[in-house]
Amino acid sequence: MGDIASAKRLFHEAKELKKRFNDFFWMETDGYLGMAIDHGGRLVRSIASDPGHCLASGIVERGMARRVADRMVCQDLFSGWGVRTLSAKHPAFNPFSYHRGSVWPVENAVFVLAFARYGLRDKMHMLARAIFETASIFKYYRLPEVFAGHSRDAAHPFPGMYPKANWPQAWSASAPFTVMQALLGIYPYAPMNVLLLEPWLPEWLPEFTIESLRIGEASVSMRFHREENGVTNFQVTELKGKLHIVRHPCPLSLINGFGERVSDVIRSLLPSGVRLRHR
Numbered sequence: 001m002g003d004i005a006s007a008k009r010l011f012h013e014a015k016e017l018k019k020r021f022n023d024f025f026w027m028e029t030d031g032y033l034g035m036a037i038d039h040g041g042r043l044v045r046s047i048a049s050d051p052g053h054c055l056a057s058g059i060v061e062r063g064m065a066r067r068v069a070d071r072m073v074c075q076d077l078f079s080g081w082g083v084r085t086l087s088a089k090h091p092a093f094n095p096f097s098y099h100r101g102s103v104w105p106v107e108n109a110v111f112v113l114a115f116a117r118y119g120l121r122d123k124m125h126m127l128a129r130a131i132f133e134t135a136s137i138f139k140y141y142r143l144p145e146v147f148a149g150h151s152r153d154a155a156h157p158f159p160g161m162y163p164k165a166n167w168p169q170a171w172s173a174s175a176p177f178t179v180m181q182a183l184l185g186i187y188p189y190a191p192m193n194v195l196l197l198e199p200w201l202p203e204w205l206p207e208f209t210i211e212s213l214r215i216g217e218a219s220v221s222m223r224f225h226r227e228e229n230g231v232t233n234f235q236v237t238e239l240k241g242k243l244h245i246v247r248h249p250c251p252l253s254l255i256n257g258f259g260e261r262v263s264d265v266i267r268s269l270l271p272s273g274v275r276l277r278h279r
Helices: 004-025 051-057 062-072 105-117 121-137 175-184 258-269
Strands: 187-189 194-197 207-215 218-226 232-240 244-247
Touching: 051 062, 051 105, 062 121, 105 121, 105 175, 121 175, 175 207, 194 207
Parallel strands: 194 244
Antiparallel strands: 187 194, 207 218, 218 232
């Protein structure tokens, strides 16, 4: 906004906050972040889903992100259908409790996007699949507000129902779109008629089609497909209005360097059929 002095001050304050946050909340033995600060200023060491939101915000140091993600998909937190709000090993765990062991689709979709920010594509694909498979079990593929945190196994091949869950639920309806944004690396910037893309489809979802995506005054339809080497490419099948579509890491990404960004921009500008060797 033209206030350079305030921008610099806020940048340094944010940098200092990030350092203090990681220094205080990081639990080296667990490879995870604590839940809260108690009344005595001590760390509450309970294992819950909350650190996934810290990944989503970008406040977690890059060197810690992989360990946080690994801990989130351990059996006591990851039910097989999603990440529980509280570890099954915690004394207060209850799979039917609203915040002490249940699984929230909207929260888990945010975690998919969080993993994408740190380039943790294996975890992104794993959790996205769980959400897709959960949705396929419910009528109309409609995700409920919340479901119970029972473990997924041969004896329990479906998520436990949460009796008082709202269904339909608006924020759960947002979950598939958040997952789509993560898998395709969608970042629109309507004021400049620009759509940035960095797609990474998993093996279990090799094709994906978007129809009539609105970016400002423009509308675009695209088909994405995963190649045998793991690279995801796309074709524009219909474009109405003015829109620049650029293959480029999402500005929210915390891992891409300058060289990778330039490579993606060049690739997006090449004529169809011309390929660069993938990084």
